[in-house]
Every structure is written in structure tokens, then in C-alpha cells.
Amino acid sequence: MRESKARILVPAGSIYRVSGPMTIIVEEGRVLLGGWVYKSGDKISISSYRSYAFKALEQSVVSLILMPGSSIEKPVPEEEPLEKWIEVADNIISSCDHEDSGKPCIVYVTGPTDSGKTSFCSFLANRAIAKNKSVAIIDADVGQSDIGPPGFISIAFPEKPFLWMRELWAKELVLVGSITPSPVVGRIITGIKRLLETARSKNIDLVIIDSDGWVSGMQALEYRIDVVRSIDPSYIVVVGDDVLHASLSKIIGMNNKIVFIESPKRVITRNRTDRRFLRRESYKKYFEDAKELEISINDIVVIGSCLFSGINITNSLSNTLSNNMQCKILYASQLPGSICLLVSEDCELSRTDLQGLANTMNVGEVLVIRKGDEKGVIASVLDDKMREVAPAIIESLDVENMVLKIRTRYKGVVKGIVVSKLKITRDFEEAGKPTRYLI
Numbered sequence: 001m002r003e004s005k006a007r008i009l010v011p012a013g014s015i016y017r018v019s020g021p022m023t024i025i026v027e028e029g030r031v032l033l034g035g036w037v038y039k040s041g042d043k044i045s046i047s048s049y050r051s052y053a054f055k056a057l058e059q060s061v062v063s064l065i066l067m068p069g070s071s072i073e074k075p076v077p078e079e080e081p082l083e084k085w086i087e088v089a090d091n092i093i094s095s096c097d098h099e100d101s102g103k104p105c106i107v108y109v110t111g112p113t114d115s116g117k118t119s120f121c122s123f124l125a126n127r128a129i130a131k132n133k134s135v136a137i138i139d140a141d142v143g144q145s146d147i148g149p150p151g152f153i154s155i156a157f158p159e160k161p162f163l164w165m166r167e168l169w170a171k172e173l174v175l176v177g178s179i180t181p182s183p184v185v186g187r188i189i190t191g192i193k194r195l196l197e198t199a200r201s202k203n204i205d206l207v208i209i210d211s212d213g214w215v216s217g218m219q220a221l222e223y224r225i226d227v228v229r230s231i232d233p234s235y236i237v238v239v240g241d242d243v244l245h246a247s248l249s250k251i252i253g254m255n256n257k258i259v260f261i262e263s264p265k266r267v268i269t270r271n272r273t274d275r276r277f278l279r280r281e282s283y284k285k286y287f288e289d290a291k292e293l294e295i296s297i298n299d300i301v302v303i304g305s306c307l308f309s310g311i312n313i314t315n316s317l318s319n320t321l322s323n324n325m326q327c328k329i330l331y332a333s334q335l336p337g338s339i340c341l342l343v344s345e346d347c348e349l350s351r352t353d354l355q356g357l358a359n360t361m362n363v364g365e366v367l368v369i370r371k372g373d374e375k376g377v378i379a380s381v382l383d384d385k386m387r388e389v390a391p392a393i394i395e396s397l398d399v400e401n402m403v404l405k406i407r408t409r410y411k412g413v414v415k416g417i418v419v420s421k422l423k424i425t426r427d428f429e430e431a432g433k434p435t436r437y438l439i
């Protein structure tokens, strides 16, 4: 099947629902899509992973280039919540205007997976940009992140309209190191707060926070409440889950500022394979044309590593152990209550060896890293103000010369790196669960 073309006359006020891959060209009139008003001559490219509703604000003519898999239909009345989305977005923007306190207006958007959170965040951002507001978006969805790569939360400052948040680039990030929120709730909260500080320092009018879809169960509710209490948003928008809306309203008690909006009727559902594919695309976005960089470990700060968070005891330990272990220790580090070893690839250490070592050194744990573990570890780069400014991937670690090779798009001076336990393959696929230190 090849692409097909269509030209349709859309009467003023009519709504259509489209799903990609397709291109829409506005020939005549004005069309509202994703919160932005497109005019005659504008071209809109819709990805195969996205669907939207558009509304003609006056009688319009649109040309469609439909690729295989795309569709266009007219929603049945009451099915499409577009009017309500417009009302809620515009109310938020205008009431934020009145606050006029010099503080940014913070909008936290929550709801289940695929409910339309990211779509509403984009919608609100585009409407605010159209009204000349300065906007920041914090993408705090660690699993299906659209701005930064998975495992990060990030901030972007869109100045032009955009269709999908994936078009935006992170200006600053926080590496939380997990693609599911539950093990890293504290880091997510600290990360959002840090990025909010950045938005404040730039005098942003409106900060929109997108979030993960973990909303089911008591633990998820507690996490959501912790987030809300820490960031103290001006508005909470709950998408598509009226029970979540009721619970949050009851507990947080800022009822006039907790708004419920319906989810759009879903035309495209993402299965696990799609989600995995989209995560791979996100890594690719930041790493595909990243440049290799060699940094001297002694000149930078390394955060999140067990090898470089302690005192180098390589020589003294090797002397103590040389007789009773079959293993080459390449680097050893002493930390409070633990030691961390980098051993050669072929090294076999039994439980008894490790227990013996812990006893000799009088520590509670011995953490072992194998040469080669470092390849593909996800990290981020710190600038001279110790801000995480770009994602990075670790290529190799040479402890003899204390040189770390990374790949990143960052072009400034690297003053430090933050490393995670997340790892990806050469093909940008996730490699295993992040449970142990890799550096």
C-alpha cells in the first residue's frame, strides 16, 4: 500500500480525529490542533505513534497525505473532550496571569498511562506560547520520557509551537537511573525540585510538569501526594481518572485548584514493544551522533559510582591479598562500611572469598565490578555549576591512567559526571535490570 491523498472542506466548528502517519496541509482557514492554531500554508506531520483531534475555527480546507496505517474520522458527539481542554487550559493561563507574584505558575499533570497527560501538557504549553508566556516543561515520566532519555527527568523551554514533546531538547536533566518510578520516588521529587529552581531562576511564567502513569494502589497515591506536597503546584490537572481526582482532592484539599479533564478516545494503544521501541528512539536521539570524549577522572567529580566515591586503596589491598586470591584487582576503593573492587574479566570470586575479604577489611560488604561492566552505562555530564546538562554514555574506563571515555553531545567543559546502574547496548536497547554498581 502506498500513500493516498485527500482534500476536505471542514465547516467552522467541526472536529476531526486523525492518527498518523500522515501530513496535514492547511490550504485555507484556521485549524486548532494540539493547542496551536495552524493557518493557510502550515504543514503538520503526525507520527505513527500519535493521534489528535483538530477543530476548524472557521471554514477551512485541508489536504491530507495519508500513509498506510493512518486514519481520519469524525468523533461522535460528546466523545471528544477538546472543548473542555481548551476551557481548562485557558482558565489556567489567565488565572496564572492574575497571580502576578513574580513566582511561576506550576501545573502538575497526572493520570494513568496513555490517558493524555503528555498531550495535555503540550496543548497547554502551545496555548501559553501563543499568548506570549514563557513556558518550561518538566518531563518527570522516567519510563515514557519524551524530552530526555528514559531514566532521566528533564526540563525544556519551548519558544515555538510543537506537536509532540519529543521534538524538544533537554536544557538540564536529573539522572534518576530507573525506568520505573517506584524505586526512585525520592530522586524524582528531588529532581523536580531542582529543575523547578532552574525555571525560577529564568523567570518563567508557566511551568508544566508531566508525570508517569503509576497511579494505581496506595503506594502510588502516597508517592503522588509526596510530589504534590513538595512542589506545591498552583494547579493539579488529573486526566481521565475520576477516582484519583477525588482522592487527591480529599487529601490535598485545594479543591478549586485540582481540575479533572476527560481522556480523549484512544485510537492508538502502545503495547510493550512500542514502549520499548520509543525508549530506544529516545536514547538514539541523544547518543546517535554524540562525540567521544576522554576525561581525566582525577580532574572531575564522579557521583553515583562505588569505585570513585571512596579512598583509593588499590596498592595496600593488593599487597595484603596477593597470596590468597586467584584474582587480579585492578582498583580498590574504601567507603564507609564497604569496599568496592574492580577486578579483571576472568576473575572468579566465591562467597567465601568475599566473606573472607570483608572480615579482613572489617567491613559489612564487598562490592565487585568486573572490567567491561562500564560499557554502555548511562550517565550525565555536569557543567562548571554542577548542573546536569547533557546525557552521556560510558564507553570505557582505564584505571591505570585514570581516564574515562564517554559519548555525549555536550560541547562545553565537563566538570563531573553522574553515573547510573542503567545500561544500554550498542543498538540502544536496555540491557538488564539496574540492580548493581557498574562503575
Ligand SMILES: Nc1ncnc2c1ncn2[C@@H]1O[C@H](COP(=O)(O)OP(=O)(O)O)[C@@H](O)[C@H]1O
Pocket (backbone or CB within 6 Å): 017, 049, 050, 051, 052, 053, 111, 112, 113, 114, 115, 116, 117, 118, 119, 120, 144, 213, 264, 265, 266, 267, 268
Ligand atoms: N484528542 C485525541 N484524540 C485521539 N487520540 C489522542 C488525542 N489526544 C491524544 N491522543 C493520543 O492518545 C495517546 C496517549 O496520549 P499521551 O498524551 O501520550 O498519554 P500519556 O502521556 O498519558 O501516556 C497518544 O497516542 C496520543 O497521540
Ligand SMILES: [Mg+2]
Pocket (backbone or CB within 6 Å): 117, 118, 119, 141, 144, 210
Ligand atoms: Mg506521557
